[in-house]
Amino acid sequence: MSRLPVDPAIAGTDRSVASAYLASILPAVIAHYGLDEDAVLAEAGLDPAVLSETGRMVPLVDAMRLFLVILSRTGDPGMGFEIGRQVRARSYQVLGYAILSSEDLGQAIERLMRFEKLAGNLGETTMNRVGDIVRLTWHCPVQGEPARYLTEAAITGWVTFARQLVDAAPAPLRVCFRHAAQVDADRYERHFQCPVEFAADFDGVEVPESFLRLPLSGADPGLSGMMEREAAQLLTDYDSQTNLVNAVRSEIYRLLADGEPTVEQVAGRLQMAERTLQGRLRKQGASFQEVLDGLRRSLAALYMQDARLSLTDIGLLLGFAEQSSFTRAFRRWHGESPARVRQRLAE
Numbered sequence: 001m002s003r004l005p006v007d008p009a010i011a012g013t014d015r016s017v018a019s020a021y022l023a024s025i026l027p028a029v030i031a032h033y034g035l036d037e038d039a040v041l042a043e044a045g046l047d048p049a050v051l052s053e054t055g056r057m058v059p060l061v062d063a064m065r066l067f068l069v070i071l072s073r074t075g076d077p078g079m080g081f082e083i084g085r086q087v088r089a090r091s092y093q094v095l096g097y098a099i100l101s102s103e104d105l106g107q108a109i110e111r112l113m114r115f116e117k118l119a120g121n122l123g124e125t126t127m128n129r130v131g132d133i134v135r136l137t138w139h140c141p142v143q144g145e146p147a148r149y150l151t152e153a154a155i156t157g158w159v160t161f162a163r164q165l166v167d168a169a170p171a172p173l174r175v176c177f178r179h180a181a182q183v184d185a186d187r188y189e190r191h192f193q194c195p196v197e198f199a200a201d202f203d204g205v206e207v208p209e210s211f212l213r214l215p216l217s218g219a220d221p222g223l224s225g226m227m228e229r230e231a232a233q234l235l236t237d238y239d240s241q242t243n244l245v246n247a248v249r250s251e252i253y254r255l256l257a258d259g260e261p262t263v264e265q266v267a268g269r270l271q272m273a274e275r276t277l278q279g280r281l282r283k284q285g286a287s288f289q290e291v292l293d294g295l296r297r298s299l300a301a302l303y304m305q306d307a308r309l310s311l312t313d314i315g316l317l318l319g320f321a322e323q324s325s326f327t328r329a330f331r332r333w334h335g336e337s338p339a340r341v342r343q344r345l346a347e
Contacts, residue, residue, distance in 0.1 A: 006064045006146055008302045011295055012253030014246035015060035015142070017120040022058060022066070023051040024091035029083055033074050044069045045301055045333060059249065060122065061298045064146060071149075077182035080149035084156025085191060089164065091157070092119045094234055098227035100165065101220045106212030108165060109136065112158075115231045122150060129209060133173065137204040148179045151203045158205060159192055167217045172207050176200035244280055248291050256299075256319040263288040297333045300326075304341060311338050 030037045041048055044066040050058060071079050089096035095111070095118040102108040113125045123140045138154050140147045155175060163169045171193035181198040188196040251269045255261035266288070267277040281287055296318045303314040315326030330338040 006061065006068060006302055007144065008061070008299055009253075010064065010142065010146075011059065011061040011298055011302075012250045013060070014250065015121055016057040016246065017060060017063045017122065018093065018118065019051050019053055019056040019058050020093040021091050021119055022063060024088055025083055025086040026051070026066075028086035029070065032082055032086075033070065033076070035070065035073060040066070040069050040073070045297055057121070057245075059246075059294075059298065060120075060142075061302070062294075065298060065301050067149065078152070078187060080152030081156050081188060081191075083149075083153040084158075085160055087157035087160045089161070092161075094227065094231050095119050096161075098224075098231045099161070100216070100218045101224040101227050102165075102216050103219050103224065104212065104216060105162065105166060105214045108162075108216060109212070111228070111231070115235055118231060118234055123154065132209045133206055134209050134212060135202070135204060135206050137202050140203065148177075148182070151177060151179070155204060156191070165216045165218070166214045169214075170211070172205045174206050176202055176204055176206070178203050245284060245286055245291060248277070248281070248288065249295050252292055252295055253299075256296075257317060258319075259321060260319040261292065293329075296329065300330060300333070300338070304338065304345065307346070311342065314338070 027037060030040060038048075044062075046062060046066055050056065067079065067083070076082065089100050092099070095115045098111050098115060099108045102111060109127060113127065116125055122142075123138055126137050126139065128135055128137075136158065138151060138158075140151050140154070142150055155177070159172065159175070174195045174197060175188070175192045176197045178200055179198065185196050185198065247270060248266055251266045252261045255265060255269075263278065264274050267274040270277065278288060281291070299318060300314060303309050303317060309317070311326070312323055315323050318326060318329075320326040320329070327337055327339075330341075334341065
């Protein structure tokens with residue numbers, strides 16, 4: 001079985017995925033592999049209710065935990081590609097509908113680049129022209145093996161979605177990935193219907209410049225303006241609100257190794273009063289304790305995969321003063337002791 005090494009430091013960043021994206025693609029991915037969704041979510045330690053909360057951003061470390069479970073059960077190195085093949089307009093919610101109502105493919109791409117954070121704060125899309133060729137490049141900030149899965153999911157998602165926008169959509173000129181091929185390239189070329197290059201010098205897609213003028217089958221000038229305004233407002237809300245939870249998580253992560261962080265410590269590091277921080281978190285339906293508990297649970301799942309760490313080490317890394325406190329918390333999260341889970345992982 002393959003295992004995806006996830007750097008725990010991801011938990012201390014603002015990288016996240018929209019719950020709508022996960023809720024949209026997960027059933028299809030689960031069905032493709034013939035898995036049981038409830039069992040996968042349970043093993044990943046994710047509450048199904050999280051996926052049904054409109055507008056929620058799921059920390060990347062939690063999403064990676066989910067796909068680590070799928071990878072461990074399937075061993076498919078093309079999992080990122082399969083995820084991208086399941087993308088639909090609803091996967092991106094407001095961003096998706098803003099793209100759908102665009103006048104042409106050029107405007108759709110412009111909106112993708114401007115509002116892509118609404119689907120997930122994972123990477124950045126750029127576009128440049130070389131003669132009559134347009135190159136779309138995806139820049140993944142995550143390092144190591146996880147970058148391969150994220151990149152394939154993003155770029156495959158572009159092409160999959162574009163085919164839903166344009167009647168009889170033509171194929172790209174080529175699709176490129178910087179990483180080496182892990183599976184037969186024919187699997188990818190059958191989907192993309194064009195040459196696929198691995199070990200390339202960029203991650204992305206090249207298309208003729210004329211593609212930008214292709215009209216969208218669902219173009220609606222009235223709806224387009226409304227969706228543009230809604231996407232712009234959501235982006236403003238994201239920058240002013242969602243980043244607070246991410247900032248709290250990040251500060252907690254930095255403090256954990258020195259013991260259990262307090263709300264006073266985190267508020268001080270964020271240069272705000274404790275009462276102000278708690279009030280702003282409440283407005284977003286969260287509490288300091290929930291953020292702390294969620295981060296600890298996410299990190300515990302990753303640390304348990306590292307055989308070099310003893311259970312005592314893990315408890316200390318999570319800021320627990322005593323091993324018994326870590327054991328009680330772990331039982332509450334998973335319904336069994338960390339010793340039992342560690343034993344099962346070793347089998």
